[in-house]
Amino acid sequence: MGEMTAHVGRWVLPVNGPPIEDGAVLHDGDRIAAVGPAPEILRGFAGKVRDHGSGAILPGLVNCHTHLEFSALAGKIPPQEHWQEWLQKTLDASAGVTPQVRERGIQQGIAALRNSGAALVGDISNTGESLPHLAASPLAYQLFFECLGFNLVELGPLEETFPFFSASRADANPCISAAAHAPYSVSPALFKAVKRWNRPRKRPQCVHLAESGAEGEFLAQGDGFFKELLQQRGRWVPEFRPPGLSPAAYLHSLSFLGENTLAVHGVWLDNVDCALLSRTRTWVVLCPRANVYTAAGAAPVPELMRAGVPLALGTDSLAGNHDLNLFGEMLWLYQNYPQYPEGLWLRLGTLRGARALQRENDFGSLEPGKKAALGFIPLSGEKDFWEELYTRGAAGEWQWLN
Ligand SMILES: [Zn+2]
Incomplete structure (x- = not known):
């Protein structure tokens, strides 16, 4: 002491x-x-x-959703008018980033988070590159290693397909979780494998949910932007039959919702979805400025509040937001939803976030x-x-x- x-x-x-x-x-x-x-x-x-x-x-603040790996794209993708264009530009631009530049971006992103008051961050990683930098920084973290694979219709334990889990000794590090990218990029078998990895270890898990309108269209009809994207990237599965469910109902059918799940964005939700998320105690992580920046839309905050859905906050990445300062999200919510208690947004950005990341004993x-x-x-x-x-x-x- x-x-x-x-x-x-x-x-x-x-x-x-x-x-x-x-x-x-x-x-x-x-x-x-x-x-x-x-x-x-x-x-x-x-x-x-x-x-x-x-x-x-x-x-100190709790930022439940960042992608530090995209920090090198800061200022490279301007605010967009169509979400699909934002995604395409981000995918194209990130393909041209070298590991060295990406690493420098991660370090700058961590410094930006720290300087703006973040004590704890939920960071999404596809490569695991942010892990050593987070581990060496004063920032507490939960690293969500993000699994993608729409075409992984059958698979064994996660470690076989994603060597990161063994290489990083994820089993022994409670600050590492498995994450599923999104309903349009993850097969039902992969959703189940992610859940099977997190559950016995009592780790929080996360998924992007209902960020764009195209996601609902894809799950309802099996076509549109995401089918083209999957075909383009060689991940399309011709046998795929759309479940005919909303994104939230689809995840529920895969038993992926619950109090250990952070569903990020939640822009395209209706009242039935909100009731389902509330009933299953699923966290919705609002990223309001990012949703405007990428033209995803705006989450139905009044409906979420009315349904009693547990809420937390994130900034998302520097490919799709102005900065990683969570006060920016609080200010935006304060300005756009004057009907709620003014201190609510700070609570979402601190105590609620700490609870969502299961670190309430230390933070929030x-x-x-x-x-x-x-x-x-x-x-x-x-x-x-x-x-x-x-x-x-x-x-x-x-x-x-x-
Ligand atoms: Zn994200």
Whole structure:
């Protein structure tokens, strides 16, 4: 245990409870020891006191969805008008990225996440290249190794098809999960193999769900953009019969939904899908700015909220977003959905995300026993509190408190 430090601020946002005016957080450099009103916390305290003044002390953010491997494409794909064009451009551009450039991108992406306040990230990887960089960084992570294979109609254990799992000793690292890319790129057998790998190890799993309208069309009719894409990439299966189900119902038919599953995007969901996701306690990870950037659309937030679907936040990648700053997503949601409690978006970007990634014991709120992963955002107090917090956070004013 290190020396105790008390951080004092005009506001403390524990997230698991209401904001504390003139609050303090006590930690020993590793774990939080106490949180509460400053006079109470500082009574009889003999350690170091750092008063940060006008602003808010809050827990490090939890970004549930990034693709650090695409960071090298930052600024290369402008915002699009058609999602299909965004995907095609991203696939084309990423094919031209060398491993060295990709690696530098991963490092820059990790630095950007850190600088904007991320304490924990759920990162999707197709190559495993982000793993050593994440493991060496102060950022906590859950690495989702993403499996693709629409044509893998039969397969044995995941390790046989994807050597990453043995090579990285994924079995022994609880921060590694198997992930399925999407309903249009993963065969039913592969969905089952991914689930069979995660389940006994109690690891969270993730999948892109209902990101584009073309996905629903493909599962309903078996044709359209994704059939052409699969043919183009040599993955088409002529025997494929469309299930005639919505993307959410299709995953449910494969027993892939549930409290261990993060369904990312959830743009093209109807009320029946929302009820199903709520009933199965499936997490929906909203990536609102990315969905605008890539022209995917906008997730039906009011319907999701009404149905009681568990929600978390992600930025998605630098091929399809302006930056990896999760405050940007919070600000966007704050501006677009003024009908909800203003602090809700911070909760989604912290405590809910930590719960989705099954790391609630360490992250997501300022509570005794959790990791001392906290930061400070200066506030003038002249504007609406939450608007100023989200705006300054999105502008990169986060400062880590050690
Ligand atoms: Zn994604």
